[in-house]
Amino acid sequence: MAAQPPKDVLRLSAEEVEALKVAFEQGSLPATASKLQEMLVFLESVRLDVGITGEAGSGKSSFVNALRGLGDEDAGAARTGVVETTREPTPYQHPRYPGVTIWDLPGIGTPGTPPDTYLEQVGFSRYDFFIIIASQRFTAHHAALARHIQGTGKSFYFVRSKVDMDLTSSLQRRPASYSKAGVLQTIRKDCEEGLRAQGIESPRVFLLSAFKLGKYDFHLMQDTLEKELSHHKRRALLLALPGLSRHILEQKKAAMQEHMWLVSTVACGLHAVPIPGLLVSCDVDLLARTLQGYCKGFGLDHDSLERLAAQTVQPVEQLKAVVRSPLASEVSGMLVVQRLKDVGVEAPTLAPNVLTAIPVLGSVAxxxxxxxxxxxxxxxxxxxxxxxxxxxxxxxxxxxxxE
Known part of the structure; x- marks a missing residue:
């Protein structure tokens, strides 16, 4: 059995290795890189449209803002209020990923939005999936809308919002017998039983708070979406989510690692130029854009840190002080070259490990x-x-x- 490369050197999946082998066997390196560049461009341009709906005052707009990493008072945030503020489907682009759009839809159960015509009114075909929000009980309006969505073949997910307020209220009213797990279990059971009573079989209800998005059931909903979305849509969602929990950050990292082999092949096969002092040729500009994208994906850019500082009431310089990597705006071609040189000291061991994993590369050592x-x-x-x-x-x- 051939020796396997150390995990800290190469972490391609079996599928990725096979795709790379096939690509190289079907043509020259430039032809292969050109084909893979098309795939890379496609990945970066994937659209994801999410429809957020529910009754007036349920927290739809706050949830739209939370998914985009914004507070209700941030520039570009969806308008919020205790009464229905959304009259028409309103698109909100993600601040860092313009291909991801969160749609704030008109409230259901309001005059002019009967469930049987609601989907046509909001243009149901444009959405990849729907999130149906309620801040108390799910009603006949929610159930009717879910049945209509199901009839279109689209996916939908029930979100019970504002559970942080329920927990606070329960603690204040019954401090001696308070149980966070017990309160959440009661809310979940009540929602599921109410939906089943309205004819929804096996309802999936996620308990969330727009103001504490990383807590409660958000990781469960994220895992569910990852399983049910197509691979490319799933990647777009993961990168766009705000990094509010360790689970999300780990998934973001995994999503970035998945397409590194694509970037590496394209960078070395198209527009590659020799790096002075190294026996390496690559497209430095492509690599710089890629590193900038990684920074933005983790919120390590000036705008994201400014928003985070405002939301957490901390000086932005205090946040920057814990960041050891360059911010997105600080990534340049010179930084890429220096990073390549830092890795270049391992060159004598890197290439043999790659050749072990991908023997076809041996034809172009x-x-x-x-x-x-x-x-x-x-x-x-x-x-x-x-x-x-x-x-x-x-x-x-x-x-x-x-955690």
Missing amino acids: STALSFATTYKMLRNFVDDVAADAQRLLVMTFRVEAK
């Missing part, structure tokens, strides 16, 4: 070295920015280190 160096550099950079995001999470939201 210099490419094997360039691919290995580039891939390792990307891996190291993502490890660094992910660690920074973890430190920010602990600092700003007091997340326990062992």
